[in-house]
Amino acid sequence: MSVTIKIDDRTLQVEEGMNVLEAALQNGIYIPHLCHHPDLPELGSCRLCIVEVEGEDGVTPSCKLEAKDGMVIRTKSDQISHLRNLSMELILAAHPEDCSTCPKYGQCEMQTLIQYMNVSATRMNRRVKGFKMNEENPLIIHDMNRCVMCGRCVRACGELRGVGVLQYNKKELETYVGTLHDKLLKDADCRFCGACAEVCPTGTIRDAMNYTPIEKRDTLIPCQATCPVHTDIPRYIRYVRQGKYAEATAVIHEKLPFPECLGRVCTRACEGKCRRGEVNEPVSIRNIKRYTAEHTDNSLWMNKIKKLPATGKKVCVIGGGPAGMTAAYYLGKQGHSVTLKEQYPALGGQMHYGIPSYRLPRDVVEKEAGFLSLADVKVETGVRVDHPAELLSEFDAVLVAVGTHKGVILPIPGSDLDGILVNATFLRQASMGEETGMGKKVVILGGGNVAFDCARSAVRLGAEEVHLACLEKREVMLADDEEIEQATEEGVHVHPGQTFDQILDDGNGHVCGVQFSNVEKFYFDENRRAVTVKEENSEHVIECDTVIFAVGQRIDLAEDSGLERGRGNSIATPTEGSLATSVPGIFAAGDAVYGTQTVIKAVASGRDAAIEIDKYLGGDGDITETLAPADTADQWIGHIDGFGYLERSEEEFIAAEERDHDFRPISTGICDAEICGESRRCLQCDLRFGITGHRLWSDYSNDAKEEAAI
Amino acid sequence: MSMLMNNEAALAQLSALTKEALEEKLGKREKAGAITAALYNSDMERRKDILLAKNPAGIIAGLCALSCLTGAKKAEIVSPCVADAAVANGLKAAAEKAGLALTLTEDDFVTKTEHRSDLLVSFEELAAIAEKLAGEEPKALYAVGDGDLAEADPAMTVKAFLESQGDVPEDIKGIAVDHAFCPAGALETVTLGQLASRSGVIRVLTGKDCILDRARKEILSLRKKSCGKCTFCREGLYQLQVNMDAVAAGRGKTTNFEMSQEIAEAMLVSCNCSLGDDAGKPVTTMMEYFRDEAEAHVRRKECKAGACLAFLQIYVDPAKCQGAGECAKVCPVDCIEIKPGYTALIESFDCTRCGKCIDACPNGAIVRTAGKVPRNAETAVRLKNAAAAAAGAADADDDEDDGASRSSARAGAARRHRTLRRPGR
Ligand code: SF4
C-alpha cells in the first residue's frame, strides 16, 4: 500500500513500511549514511542518517524508520547536525587522518562523506588502532586501521552471500572485523566472491589489484577480459553448475560459433588469468566449455539466432578456416549473401588440415562447420583463389582469410635433400590419409605445438623412432607442457637446447642424419635479434631417414595476388585498427594477417572482419545477439566446506599404449561425476557487479553540492 | 509466592489457559518469531541469573505464556549459568513438562541484530509473568551491595529499602546503581522503581569512594563488554575513557569534562542496546550530581577520597622512621633511598603509590596523603641513635641478594621506571 510522507517539505508517495532513508535516496533527497546499504539488512549503528519525525521527541536513524501515512520528516536541524557531526567526529577519531596515502583515495565513499559533512576530529582524542595490514590472503587485502566499523562487510558475507566468514571479533578493548580465530580467508572457507570489498565504504577490505572505475570490470572478471572474444565465462559456468547445458552453450554461442572445437584445442588464455588460480588452481574453463557443448542438442540457441532481412549485398570469403567461417557466419546473419570459397575439400582450415584428429576429431569440426548453414552461407570447396580483386566484379566485398598453410624450411646445409618434409604439408597429408613420404626414423626440427603435432602424428603413422629437437631449453619451450609430456609418453625423444648444424647426405642425395650442437646460450641482443652460442665440441648426430621442419608457417597465396604484403609476407592492413587491405573492398583476417596463432584469435579476427565489412556494406556493424535467457544469478551462494582447497578436475586421457598407434581422440574431457564440482570452483567473479553501487552526495541534487561547498 | 521460589503453580495453571484467557491476564503482544530470554546487556552484576536456578518453573511458565501470546515457535535462554548442569537440567525438565522447544545458549551478551524478529525478555519479567499466572501481584528484585536479592515494592523509597537491608553508613554520599550515580540527598524521595535499574543492585558510596574513580571503573567495564558495533558506544566510551584517565592522572583540563559530557549526553540517545543506553551515564550523572568533586581533580588537583593515585603522596614521617629499611625491600620500583644513619626517603617521581611500603614498615612511619608532603619529610634526616641504626642498615645490606648498594637505588629506579606504568604528574 502506498502512503504519503513529507521529507523536508517534499511530499512523496512511498510503499508503507518502506525505510525512510531509501525513500529519500530514491527520490533524490540525500541523507548521509554509512552503515546502510540497500542490499543489506539494516544495522542502524553509525547514526549519520538521523532525522526528526514531527510529533516525536529526539532523533531516529532514518534507515530504521518505517514510512507511515502522514509522517512528516526533517533531515536538517540544529539537533540533527550536532548529533550527526558528533558521530562523524567520533568515527574519524579512530580513522587515519590523511587520505592522500590511501589506496582508495579518490574512489572512496567515506572520503566523499567526510567532504560532504566537512568535519574533522580535531576536538577528539585520536587513536591509531595499530592493526597490521593483512596481505596474506589471495585477491583481498584487509587493512583494519581504516575500518569505520559500519559492519557492511559482515552483513554482505553473512546475510547477502550466506557464507558467514566475516564476523566481529574483539581483542582486549578493540572490536574489529575478522574471521573466526583470525584464520586466513581460505581456511575460513571464504568464497572469494568480493562482496565484502564491494560494499566496504572505505579502503579497509579492498581488492589486491588496483583499478580505475573504467578498468574495474576487466580487472575483476579477468577470464572474460582475456578471452579474445570475451565469452561470458562466469555466466555459462553458473549455468553448467545448475545442469543447464543448453543455456550455458547458448551463452558461449553469443560470442563464438565453435564451442566443441575450442573446448578441445583452445589455448585457454582465460585460465592463465583466472582468479581462482590465486586461491589454488584455475578453473578448467576449456573443459567445462567442451562438456556443456557436448551435452546439449543446440536447439535453444539455434531458435534464437539473429537473422536480419536480406540486404542484397554479396560478400565472398576466401578460406574456410576459423577466421573465414566466423566472418561468413556473422555476415550471413547480418543479412548479406555470403559465398565461402575453400581450396581444400573440407571446411576447417587448420582445424581440419593442421591440428591432428587425435586432438580434434573431424566429425566435431564438420558438425560445427555445419552451423554455417544457419546463416545461409554458400560453401564452395576445392576452389583456390589467388587474385581476390577479380572477385570484386561479382561481390560487394571480399574477405581474404587464407591462413598460413605453407611450411618454412630453414636454409641450412642439406635442407634440399630427399627425405626432407615440412610441417604444414606433412600434417595435411596425414589428415587426408595421403602418402607423406615419411620413413622409419624421423627427426622433427622445432619445439612448438605444431612440431609436437608432427612428432605425435609420425608415431601414429608407424615411425619406429621419432626425435624432436629445438633451440629452446626445456623450461622455455613453446609447446604446452601437456603436449611435451604426452609425446614423451608416446615414445618421442625430446632434445631441447640444440642448434641445427647440418643435415647429412647418405651419398645418394637422401637424408641419413642431422648434426646438432648443444646450445650454451640463447638470447636476444639489443636489436632484438636472436643470438645463439654453441657449446664447443658438442657436435653430435642423430641418424634418421626423414627430417620434418616445424619452425613456422607462411601464407600460401600467389605473389601477384595484388595485395600489399607486410611482415613475414602476411597481408598488410595499412590502417591501424582496421582489417581493410590496400585494395578497397578487400579485407583480410586471421593468420594471413598476423601470422600463425590460435583458433580463438582467428575467431576474434573473423568477428572483427564481420563487423567492419557489415559497416562497409551499410550495416550498423552490430553482430551481438542474446541467445541465452537473462541471467538470474543468485547473490546468495552459501558456505562450502573447504572451498578454497577444492582441487581442479582435469580432462581424462587414454593411456599412451592405447593411443599411440592411431588417430582416435585421446581425451574424453571432464567426466560426468566431476563437471558439477569443477563448475562450483568458479568464484563467480561477476556476481559482485549485481550489488548496488555506493550512493554519493555528489550524485544528488544541486542543493547537496552547494551545501558541501559552504 | 516469591519470584525466588520455584513457581510450579504457574506452570500447572498454564495448560488450562487459552490464548484469550492469557490476553485477559497479561495483555496482548505483538507477533514474534522466537522468545529470547536473557539479562539486559547492561546488567553486569548478573545477580538475577539466580532466577534460573531458583525458579525454573516460573521462567518456563513465562516463556510458555509469551510463546502462546506471540505465536513464537521457539524459545531460547541466554546466560553463562546454563553451563551449570544443575541449572540446565532444571530448566530442561520444566520445559519438557510444558512441551516447550527450548534452546540454552551460554553467553553473556545478546546481539539484537541476530534477533530481529524475536521478542527479547528478561528473566525477571518472566518470573513476574509467572506470579501473575499464579494470581499474585509481582514485586521487583533489589539488593544492596553484595547482599542477597530481596523482593521489594517498587514504590518504596530507596532510603527505606536501604534501611530495611541493614545499617546505612554515616558518611553515605550517594549510591551507584547499574552505571549511574544518585546523590544521598535524593534517596528519601526517589523510589526503587524510579531508579529503573536493570541489575537491581544498589551500591552505597561513602566518603572513601572517589566519584571519578568509580566513573572510570564503570567506563572500563562497559568498554570491555561493549560489542563495539555502535559508533557512540564504541568510540564514545573510548573518548570518555581517555578523557577521564587524563583527569585521574592529573593531566586533566576542564575541556575533558566538557567534551565528555557532550559525548555522554549524545550516547544516551544514540545506541542500539541497554548497554549503550547506559554507557554515558557514569559521566552524565557524575556531572549532574557530583560535579564539584569531579572538577576538584582539575581545579584543585585534589582527590578527596584519596583514590586517584596521581593526587596521593606517600612519604616517610621522619619522626617515626628508625631507618630499618624494610620498606626498601618491598618497593617494586626501588625508589626508596636508605642511607646509613638517616631516615628513609621516597623518590616521589618514581613512586607508583602502590602502598606496599606502608604495610611493610614495622614503625608505621610511611604515610599516604591526599594533601601535601610536609616540609620536614622532603629530605632524609639524621637519625638520633645513628650508630644503632647504622648497624641495622648494614644488616639490611647483607640481606640484599643482588648486592645493589643503597645509593644506587635511585639509578635503578630511573632505569626501571621507563618500562613501568606510572601515573603522570
Ligand atoms: S579509507 Fe577513504 S576516508 Fe579513509 S583514508 Fe582511505 S580514502 Fe580516506
Ligand code: SF4
Ligand atoms: S565469502 Fe565473499 S564476502 Fe565473505 S569474506 Fe569471502 S570474499 Fe568477502
Ligand code: SF4
Ligand atoms: S571493513 Fe569496511 S565494510 Fe567492513 S566494517 Fe570496516 S569499513 Fe565497514
Ligand code: SF4
Ligand atoms: S573464477 Fe570463474 S569468473 Fe573468476 S576468473 Fe576464474 S573462471 Fe572467471
Ligand code: SF4
Ligand atoms: S550499544 Fe554498545 S553494546 Fe549495545 S549493540 Fe551498540 S555497540 Fe553493542
Ligand code: SF4
Ligand atoms: S608506595 Fe609502592 S612504589 Fe611508592 S615507595 Fe612505597 S612501595 Fe615503593
Ligand code: FES
Ligand atoms: S545509515 Fe542509518 S544508522 Fe547508519
